Amino acid sequence: MHKFWVVFSQVYKKNLHSGSWLFLVLSPLVFAGIAGLVGYFVAQNVAPAQVAVVSPAPALSQAIVKTSDGDVHFRAYSSAKKANAALNRERLDGVLTVTTTPVIGARYVERSNADNSVDSTTLTATLSRLKLQQTAASLHLGAPQLAALLSPAKVTTKTVAIEDGQQVAKNSSAAAVNRGFAGVLTIFIMVITMVYGSILAQEIATEKGSRIMEILLSSVSATTQFFGKLAGILALLVTQFLAYVVAGGVAWFWLRDRDFVKSFLAHIDFSILGSQTTLIAVLFFVVGVMTYAVLAALTGSLVSNQEQVQTAVMPISMLGLAGYFLALVAQSGNSPLLQVASYVPFLNITVMPVQLALDHVGFGAAWLSLGVAVVFLIVFTWVVVGVYRSNVLVYSDANFMKRLRTSFSIWQAERRTKG
Amino acid sequence: MLEVKDLTKTFGKMTAVSHESFTIRPGEIMGVIGQNGAGKTTTFRMLLNFLTPDSGAIIWNGQPLTADAYDQIGYLPEERGLYPKMRVEDQIVYFARLRGMKTADIKARIPEWLEHFQVKGKRTDKIKDLSKGNQQKVQLIATLIHMPKLVILDEPFSGLDPVNASLLQDGIEMLRDNGAAIIYSSHDMGNVEAISDHLVMLRNGEVVLNGTVDAIRQSFGRTKLFLESPLTREQLAATPGVTRIVPHGAGFELTLSDPAVGQELFARATADGYIPEFRQAPPTLDEIFRMKAGAKDA
Known part of the structure; x- marks a missing residue:
């Protein structure tokens, strides 16, 4: 167990200090920071329009002032002369002159170079409401009657998904959110599995190519070394997430009271994050990262020299990209190809969560595919651990598949000998 | 004491090692000679548990040699390898920790070993910034610093200049005096004759000579x-x-x-x-x- 931690900490610390890992972790933070700052400055510039209200009836002026919001800020002026003077000095964006006889009406004068133009329909709506109240008062209507008069006709909407020929209710905004969620998920799973797979493949390939592997395997068993490395890489991944959780926490502490953040978050339905879809996606992600890491260990250990290190990464990139493109195809519609790919190891990691998020398949199919992925991971790991030990002895310039076959036959011969 | 008894290893139809037997006692240096493909590396790989023999046994101090003995082994592969971007000290510490040493003990011993092998460079230098000769010395230190009891060196003298070769010879003799059983292969008969107590010659996987250098020569x-x-x-x-x-x-x-x-x-x-x-x-x-x-x- 002690040597497991020696290997683990070596892999972890070495990569923690590496430029490529730091870039991987920091670049999304930098982008998020830039996006945040841009959003902040844009919001700063969207100040409410300053509008003077001039009316013979002070009560009416006050009623209008009370309707000030993020778009328009009304201020009562006692005379048209003062208001116009302020407009001339460009302290105001416009002057709203309200008349009360015979009924409420208004005239709005706006500077052509106003920072923020006021939407005339907003003004009309505000005044209409006041006029309605005034009329209601003159007709001696009570509050319940007024409310009845004002209440709009009610239309309810319901979005359904068809699962196994049955209608299943879906949150109306969920469909759009699902689409976005699926898109983000695809890119996320692809990038993380490919990047961490590549780190591990390069790590092992470099050791194999430089013959360090022989020294390592004479000090610590292949199995211990294998799982030590795998755990080290997964710890890096966890560290990356923790970095984002901390960064997110700090950002939240600073951002939570900002208006633009509030208005942005109001448009997002977070219920999907607590759903079964998300649980399955997270499980696929975990299984996916581990499957690709095991593949990386296999391809990395088949390298013969330093020049071949890049070839170790290629199978990972190819499978990762295949999964990514299939997931993209899924976003434009379902097809038999996708139905099959949803169960194929390596591809199902990205395809199935997307198919699920887009309601192309039900939960039963998703759990089944997840089961396939887990069983495959276990068998694949068992084979690779065996082959990994034989691979240290395979040095050849033959192509990847031939090297794999050689290594596989050594492993089988060893198993026979030991048995 | 290392006892190799009747070891045979085949790869398909090819017999790499056939009925190989020899013994190395503590404080004894065994040279293994033979042409390329004679079975030297296969023998070493079986000693290191990389390969499992078809038949025969490898006995270390009365017990089969298994992964439990890893900490007592020092192994130098034919083609050397270090992490180029690692610092000298970290490199030695990593390899020695994998042999069961504690970090503090390793760090305490590094200065005397660097001095003993006359390594030109600081312990904080990166491996890639050292000359090839100094990298070889660091590799040797990383192989020997845990004072192994069974030392396996595959062509240790290849690529060494005469000064480094004699430093290596000093290192091997120091471990021998410390009671280690040492086995190494070489193409340079001069070195083999100078430092081996015992000699095994392999040809096509078979032991054709086995004995002390003097006895073998006299037998002719x-x-x-x-x-x-x-x-x-x-x-x-x-x-x-x-x-x-x-x-x-x-x-x-x-x-x-x-x-x-x-x-x-x-x-x-x-x-x-x-x-x-x-x-x-x-x-x-x-x-x-x-x-x-x-x-x-x-």
Whole structure:
């Protein structure tokens, strides 16, 4: 167990200090920071329009002032002369002159170079409401009657998904959110599995190519070394997430009271994050990262020299990209190809969560595919651990598949000998 | 004590090692010689548990040699490798920790080892910034710093300049004096003759020679004769039992079919009294190697 931690900490610390890992972790933070700052400055510039209200009836002026919001800020002026003077000095964006006889009406004068133009329909709506109240008062209507008069006709909407020929209710905004969620998920799973797979493949390939592997395997068993490395890489991944959780926490502490953040978050339905879809996606992600890491260990250990290190990464990139493109195809519609790919190891990691998020398949199919992925991971790991030990002895310039076959036959011969 | 008993390893139809047996006692240095493909590396890989023998046993201090003995092993592969971007100290610490040493102990020992091997460079330097010779020294330190009890060195002298080769020889002898059993392979018979107590020669996976260097040489008899005398080349060539004559300094180097021929030649050469040279010796290791390697079936 002690040597497991020696290997683990070596892999972890070495990569923690590496430029490529730091870039991987920091670049999304930098982008998020830039996006945040841009959003902040844009919001700063969207100040409410300053509008003077001039009316013979002070009560009416006050009623209008009370309707000030993020778009328009009304201020009562006692005379048209003062208001116009302020407009001339460009302290105001416009002057709203309200008349009360015979009924409420208004005239709005706006500077052509106003920072923020006021939407005339907003003004009309505000005044209409006041006029309605005034009329209601003159007709001696009570509050319940007024409310009845004002209440709009009610239309309810319901979005359904068809699962196994049955209608299943879906949150109306969920469909759009699902689409976005699926898109983000695809890119996320692809990038993380490919990047961490590549780190591990390069790590092992470099050791194999430089013959360090022989020294390592004479000090610590292949199995211990294998799982030590795998755990080290997964710890890096966890560290990356923790970095984002901390960064997110700090950002939240600073951002939570900002208006633009509030208005942005109001448009997002977070219920999907607590759903079964998300649980399955997270499980696929975990299984996916581990499957690709095991593949990386296999391809990395088949390298013969330093020049071949890049070839170790290629199978990972190819499978990762295949999964990514299939997931993209899924976003434009379902097809038999996708139905099959949803169960194929390596591809199902990205395809199935997307198919699920887009309601192309039900939960039963998703759990089944997840089961396939887990069983495959276990068998694949068992084979690779065996082959990994034989691979240290395979040095050849033959192509990847031939090297794999050689290594596989050594492993089988060893198993026979030991048995 | 390492006991290798009747070891056989085949790869398909190819027999890499066949019925190989030898013993290395603590404080003993065993040289393994043989041409490329003779089975040296396969033997080492079986000792290191990379390969499982088809039959036979490897016994270390009375027990089968397994992963439990990893901490007592020091192994230097034929092609060396270090992490180029790692600092010298971190590199040595990592390899030594994998052999079960504690970080503090390793760090305490590093300065004396760097000094012993005259490494030019600081412990904070990156490996890639050192010269090739100094990298080789760091590799040796990383192999030996945990004072292994079983040292396995695959072609340790290849690529070393004479100064580094003698430093390596010092290191090997230091471990031997410390009671380690050492096995190494080499193509350089000079080194093998100088430092090996014991010798095994492999040919096509079979042990063709096994014993102390001296005993092996003596077993071939004193068939080499270095002679400087009034006898002419023609006279020597006409002597029965002389199979080969090569000029050697002012005289000749003769190869005899029977050591007894030496007595007859001595009598004839000294018939008129004093001669400057008469030396009858067994063949050198180099000659034995070529003789054995070039023999039938080679």
